[in-house]
Amino acid sequence: MSEQPQSSAWSRLLRMARPRATRANALAALLALGLGFAIAAQVQQTDQSGLEQLREDELVRILDDISQEQNRLANDTRALEVTRDRLVSGADSSEEALKAAQDRLDTLGILTGTRPATGPGIVITIADPGQKVTAALLLDALQELRDAGAEAVQIGDVRVVADTWFADTDGGVQVSGETVRSPYVIKAIGDSATMASAMDIPGGVSESVRSQGATSTVDQQQSVARGQR
């Protein structure tokens, strides 16, 4: 019973598969040829997977990215060309180059604390008889100063640089391994008015210090000098 429809199905399939020289059969063969060709072409096209495969909106996005990148690089090119022209056309080009290098060295030296720095700034003195000032408070003060545009900072005798660290210790705070005791003297070079107001904002450093029972004074000075590290 179950064998009968199966065998008839196979035989029907075989009968249809026999070559018949009809126009419709030839047409069907032609269509199958086209289908096979299209499949192969499409598979190869997909394998290539270049930009041609992407849709319009994806292409637009890529184009935007490239345009922005190009603008950025063009700006870089212009800046570098200006520098090069200055170097080439300077009356004494080697002197000009030396000056540029020296400026850069000074800037980096001040930032890394390997050179003494002098300039307008503020001196913060924190008197802390109760020894309540913690490393975290000094770190907060440092961050406030940096946010306010401090270019160079010194705590006690220690120049603050990129790898400076703070730790609580008995009777004071360790700054990069050196123990700093009350009164803490923080010198910062930068825009003195901005830094002074940054220290005085509600919830800022001065208020935190007061809440710990310590006192702080902020002194704006025309010239603050800090030694090198």
Add this chain to the structure above:
Amino acid sequence: MIPLLGLVGGVLVGLLWGPDVPLFLQPYLPIAVIAALDAVFGAVRAVLDGIFNDKVFVISFLANVVVAAFIVFLGDQLGVGAQLSTGVVVVLGVRIFSNVASIRRHLFGA
């Protein structure tokens, strides 16, 4: 048998020749191929059902291809080309599976 040979021959020609798909056909060819496959499986099923007709096959093949390409074209114009392509592929895939299931029942009784 002749159409089957045609299919194999077409694949071989495509592989050996390796043509580039023209730009204006690129969005439509994948969908058209799927639609054509649907027509082919439908034809095999019709053979087994005993209702196969050459003319119906040729017309359904061409109609499938044209309609599928047109739907994708319409979707691209409306800005939903990607989603509509997915939808068409899903529908055709379901049809192919149901056709294959029917063929399987005819040939293997299971």
